[in-house]
Amino acid sequence: MSELAVPASRSEALAPMDLNPMGKGTLSRKLVLRVAGLVMLLALLLGTASTVAVRHQLIANVDAKLATAMQSPDRYYDTDRKNFGDRMPPGTEVGQIIMMVSPSGDQGRILIDDSEQLATTVAQQLSSFSSTEPKTIHLDGLDKDYRAASRPTPYGTQIIALPLDVVNHSLKQLVITELALTAAALVGAILLARALVSSALKPLNRLAATATEVSNLALDRGEVALPQRVADADADPANEVGRVGYAFNHMLENVEGALATRQESETKVRQFVADASHELRNPLAAIRGYSELTRRSRDEMPQDTAFAMGRIEAESTRMSRLVEDMLLLARLDNDPSLDLTETDVVEVVLNAVSDAQVAGPTHEWSVDLPEQPVVARADALKLHQVVANLLANARKHTPAGTHVETRVSTDSGNAVIMVIDDGPGVDESIKDTAFERFARADTARAHNQEGSTGLGLAIVAAVMEAHGGSARLDSQPGHTCFTLTIPLV
The missing domain is CATH 3.30.450 (Beta-Lactamase)
Known part of the structure; x- marks a missing residue:
């Protein structure tokens, strides 16, 4: 089973990390333990060397006394x-x-x-x-x-x-003293190293905090400003940590410039699409009007001419729908604000299903509605268009006789609309990109001659996002479910 949710372009926000300086795997812990290990090794080496030297000297003293005793027996x-x-x-x-x-x-x-x-x-x-x-x-x-x-x-x-006895006792006391001094030196080294390492790594922690702030910004679309920067004191290239901060600031500047360029390019493209769509509406309307005018005399036209005029009318109608969809998406991109009012979701769904029944009499249509009204804060016209798009999608891409059920419910403060069909399912080639623009399968679910612009589901996703809701797809052979969620009033 495959499931796709929209909007899902951004991952969850990264929470600020309260890092334990001596936690397992931290750099601070590794440095402190290595410093402590080095101090302990040096102390043991010095203690061993001093013990050997003192023992050698004490034995030499005993040997001198022994030599004296041997000389005067x-x-x-x-x-x-x-x-x-x-x-x-x-x-x-x-x-x-x-x-x-x-x-x-x-x-x-x-x-x-x-x-x-x-x-x-x-x-x-x-x-x-x-x-x-x-x-x-x-x-x-x-x-x-x-x-x-x-x-x-x-x-x-x-x-x-x-x-x-005196030699052994002296050496025993020396070893005990050395072990005590080694333990004291080890504890002191750990405390001092921890304080020094924590102080030295504070710039890295501040850099991590800056990176966390940047990672939580919405960088996927729209105008993006990156005011976050590593402080100058932490971006001094004269030291290793400062070089990291300096490189991070340089990276942020490049990212900010790239995002500005991307936004400028997207703005131009969207403006072009909006302008082109707007300008194409009038000539397309004229073409459709003149082609419809020819219906009165098509019986008098040669067969080839009548067929050509019919195709002109059909293609101009399809192109008009495409232009309208592109213009709607361009408007949502430029200004996603909607006319939000208290809307009865049940009423919107009933109207959309009634229209679908008329357009697709060969399909089986049913609804599962709650007894109580489900009121959401929504743009009624846009919400109707979204539901109509999903029902049209089921009608166009499933064979005759397919059962399409529309359900309305509530869940966790949201109104939930589900459009379920028992058709062949969404084609694997577009399952992961179904809500992207111009996403169309080559062979799947294409059981209708109306064709598809590839923008219907993109409009669904864009409208749901503008409502603060989401659209989700769950599809497998014999079961396809589109789920819409909109916050309740």
Whole structure:
């Protein structure tokens, strides 16, 4: 099923857009998120680098203390220099481990926090350690990290390990501080970037508002003025946003010039059509008059001459109708104002259907009317012409015996007139352009010898638009419906 409504040349007005700056898919959101991501990446990189540098420095300090301890081992031995004393000598690091492994593999005493049981567990893990360079090890018995080194002596292998508790604690505090600073920097970057981006994109929002105003203007016909322009401050070609505004203003100037040229051309064409139609009425009336005069003596004329005079009369009559239709459309284009009065739509439809019955006795005509009067604010003569055009259209373009029904009703404050027939339907070639001027099918619905000017439905659309109403077509094989709507009083 195809449906065509007139007037339908303009789409619905575009409402002003209340855009959420941080809405999904907005440029503001993308810029803010990218700035925030960049800040977070830089903060993480700087934090990681500083953490690595601080750890390296702290480990270097521990290694220096370990080297000092390894250079003066004698202070750890007892008086017979065969084992350690009972306690750590003065100046020893807290948590420092001292161990001696004899050449035979026997473990000497290990001094660590005066805990023999813990020392035994640690000694088992340290006994296999051998490295003259400081290395970081994890002692399971203490569940701590140590920096350890070994040194061969005449009495065996000496192993010294310094705890990394201070190093690990310092690094933990540093990481926590860095994460807190990163979070604060990220929040600050988001707030600052949002404010800066919103401020920077305000000219684009003002440009969008101007474009919305222009898009809601009636540009399809008539004289068009485009006073809307982007402000000079937003049309500075020295920056990217200003270049967009400058280009938009230039485009509006070109569009305004093109619309003015179009209107001037249309005005000339309409004036020419109106003048030509008006001037053609008199010679056509004379031709029709003289051709009708010849009817009295056509029996005395040669057959060819009589046939030619009949054709002249028929074609002059058809051309007169065409001229009248063109003159009516030209007048509606130049001055669409009508003589609007309170009009009984039911009465107009009854008169039009009565005329159609006389003109098309081979068709079946019926009406479906409400019991109450339907009063609309309309030009009675023009409304009658519109209904008559639709009934004539059904009569001309459907075969004899076609049923044509005319209905009148009300809907949502409008008077509704429907002309329905069960003919073959509107031809597909003109279904979408049926209300345009000179729209005629090559083969469809042409079941009448009267012919068509192609202006009947154009007049219907123009008159309905002048009334503030509409005309709509719904057609398929076996069902064609023209619907007219006019505001009620």
